[in-house]
Amino acid sequence: MPKVGVEQKRKAQLIEAAIATIGELGLGGASLQMIAGRAGLSTGLVAHYFRDKNGLLEATLRHIMDQLGTEAVSRYKKARGPRARLKAIVDANLSYQQLDSEFGAVWLAFWAESLHSDRLYRVQRVNHHRLLSNLRHCLRDLVASAEVDRIAESIACLIDGVWLRSTLVGGDSHSRRSRALVMEAVDALLDSAELGNAKPGESP
Amino acid sequence: MPKVGVEQKRKAQLIEAAIATIGELGLGGASLQMIAGRAGLSTGLVAHYFRDKNGLLEATLRHIMDQLGTEAVSRYKKARGPRARLKAIVDANLSYQQLDSEFGAVWLAFWAESLHSDRLYRVQRVNHHRLLSNLRHCLRDLVASAEVDRIAESIACLIDGVWLRSTLVGGDSHSRRSRALVMEAVDALLDSAELGNAKPGESP
Amino acid sequence: MPKVGVEQKRKAQLIEAAIATIGELGLGGASLQMIAGRAGLSTGLVAHYFRDKNGLLEATLRHIMDQLGTEAVSRYKKARGPRARLKAIVDANLSYQQLDSEFGAVWLAFWAESLHSDRLYRVQRVNHHRLLSNLRHCLRDLVASAEVDRIAESIACLIDGVWLRSTLVGGDSHSRRSRALVMEAVDALLDSAELGNAKPGESP
Amino acid sequence: MPKVGVEQKRKAQLIEAAIATIGELGLGGASLQMIAGRAGLSTGLVAHYFRDKNGLLEATLRHIMDQLGTEAVSRYKKARGPRARLKAIVDANLSYQQLDSEFGAVWLAFWAESLHSDRLYRVQRVNHHRLLSNLRHCLRDLVASAEVDRIAESIACLIDGVWLRSTLVGGDSHSRRSRALVMEAVDALLDSAELGNAKPGESP
DNA sequence: TATGAATGAGGATTCATTCAT
DNA sequence: AATGAATGAATCCTCATTCAT
Secondary structure (H helix, E strand, O other), X not given: OOOOXXXXXXXXXXXXXXXXXXXXXXXXXXXXHHHHHHHOOOOHHHHHHHOOHHHHHHHHHHHHHHHHHHHHHHHHHHOOOHHHHHHHHHHHHHHHHHHOOOHHHHHHHHHHHHOOOHHHHHHHHHXXXXXXXXHHHHHOXXXXXXXXHHHHHHHHXXXXXXXXXXXXXXOHHHHHHHHHHHHHHHHHHHHHHHHHHOOOOOOO | OOOOOHHHXXXXXXXXXXXXXXXXXXXXXXXHHHHHHHXXXXXXXXXXXXXXXXXXXXXXXXXXXXXXXXXXXXXXXXXXXXXXXHHHHHHHHHHHHHHOOOHHHHHHHHHHHHOOOHHHHHHHHHHHHHHXXXXXXXXXXXXXXXXXXXHHHHHHHHHHHHHHHHHHHXXXXXXXXXXXXXXXXXXXXXXHHHHHHOOOOOOO | OOOOOHHHHHHHHHHHHHHHHHHHHOHHHOOHHHHHHHHOOOOHHHHHHHOOHHHHHHHHHHHHHHHHHHHHHHHHHHOOOHHHHHHHHHHHXXXXXXXXXXXXXXXXXXXXXXXXXXXXHHHHHHHHHHXXXXXXXXXXXXXXXXXXXXXXXXXXXXXXXXXXXXXXXXXXXXXXXXXXXXXXXXXXXXXXXXXXHOOOOOOO | OOOXXXXXXXXXXXXXXXXXXXXXXXXXXXXHHXXXXXXXXXXXXXXXXXXXHHHHHHHHHHHHHHHHHHHHHHHHHHOOOHHHHHHHHHHHHHHHHHHOOOHHHHHHHHHHHHOOOHHHHHHHHHHHHHHHHHHHHHHOOOOOHHHHHHHHHHHHHHHHHHHHHHHXXXXXXXXXXXXXXXXXXXXXXXXXXXXXXXXOOOOO
């Protein structure tokens, strides 16, 4: 009988439960008993598979980041043309945040915590830089190289600002509006860069 | 003998210590003993003046918001012209966040916590709407009324995204760069709105 | 009203309870709940006064050592003549161990633990050397200086061996017998040293 | 297929690992996972072969005692003359304790624990009496029968006191010195007994 | 025979809160 | 007004034990 895969399954169960619990109660309210209970497992298993509560939290953050990365790559590959690819990245980041209304809260909780935990901080920075690097890669085909960094940073801030503020509002209508909002702002940024540099752009 | 003002002074001491402690250790690590100890007072005083730990936290968040509001009003009044007033608001929000490198962390901690605490949530929303409302007020003189809401929201997102991402990076050079970044993005947004609406804008 | 002395009293209560509990259940069975419960206090007070369980244990060991030291000094001062002083020291060590039948068990538990705890180890060594030094001091008047160290060490071993083995037997008759046993052995050691060195000794 | 002997081998592995772990970390720090891990086996095997953690500990103590007994018998048989046989017993007890510097710690840990465990206590007492009985047997040829018990007890205390104190000091030079110390004290005891009884002794 | 997954009780520790002074 | 002693619930973690494979 396949005892194989039990470890992966248990880890996934615990991570899923951690996400749900943190989303509902925040990091401060997410005790191991709540998490393990929601997963239908015992608290001891956390130590068994993750050594520590911190181990579970780190794995959880990493899981979230991996999922976001996978989503972004998948959308990116389907997109045709540089502007579409750029928007695919934006879309991946936004849709992922808003897939579940709790997701923004989880993301935010980890962001806040990462400022006081080396392990989480490192994971967080990897993602920070990955988003910037992806954006820059797309922008190289769209604006003058002198503008790439600035515009990439602006778009990254827009994305993070949008989901951050949307955690305060929530709701589906807001989700749709916020996507549109970012897209229009991105267009504005690209247009101004193109105009300023007289660079011939493709139509969006 | 003027024992008047003792209450105000003690409250201020505790709030200041709360901000410093949360900035350094996060909300999860800020125990009453740490806060009171840093203020040079006893833990009992917290109950005396704020009834509760939550009472202290709420007062602390309110204090931060009030300070930000005061700063914004002060800068706003000195500014001449609609675009300058708009930038004054942006500046107020950014400079305040970056006054102290710990400040972003405090702000972030409260934002995360407010998603799980009604009291904090309400305070947070007031500020959320105040920023939007201020931005909208300025924009009415700059862009077509149909665009006001959208641009205001975009700028608000930019502001929050900038300080949020800057909590991960820190440093003075980043602070200066991020101000410039927002200003340029604001210009791009305004220009695109003006062009699109053929509305004659003033020069920035 | 005298709030003074509360701290000393509470510490004494907890230390006393720690000794009783360790004597009854061993270090492995002495939980904070048992200790605090026996003292009629809450577990939280341990942290309040000793910071830690280890803090309590260290204070307890120190307390035992101090008491033994005081006892030894008191008996030593009453004794007349070098041989009597030597026996006063032996008596102090033995009578203290056997005052309470649990005491040997406590002493033994700490000795075993001190091999794995730096803090306890240091305290333990201080006592180890103090006993030797006291014995040497007495012996300088009784045997040739070349023999002092050896005889001191022998007597120290006898003392420790006696109480160690008596932990396995217990009972009052054994206590009395073991005192006599050490005294006779001490006499044998002194006699052999005196004879070997042809040193004129006083009558015991 | 010779699966015979597997049981004995596994038991020996676990016992050996238990001794090493207890020596290093003490009884309080010796978890089954540490012990089994050091033996390269799984925790489940402990239950399989010893039913219990206590079963393993009891077997371990018994193993130590058996080894000591074997060593003593072996040395005893090689010795010629009553005084040499007496010293053979002393040597067996001391050299065994000091074979490994961790050994005293293990012995001490079990001694402390045996005061709170019936099973271990019984094993401990068997050894206690065996040493006494061996010593008495030798002494019957050396001192008056009225002195046998007293001298036997004294020598036993010396032996235990020496290894007990040596656990605090350790080091090879101390080992050698402590053997000499006991031997000289034994001689002093024998001489005083012989003199007191005018019994003609053989030369050692 | 052997593994290691899973459990859950028990321990130390932290902390907000209460209250006598 | 102010202290800090005292509490006890809550949390994380460790660990012996059980059991299915």
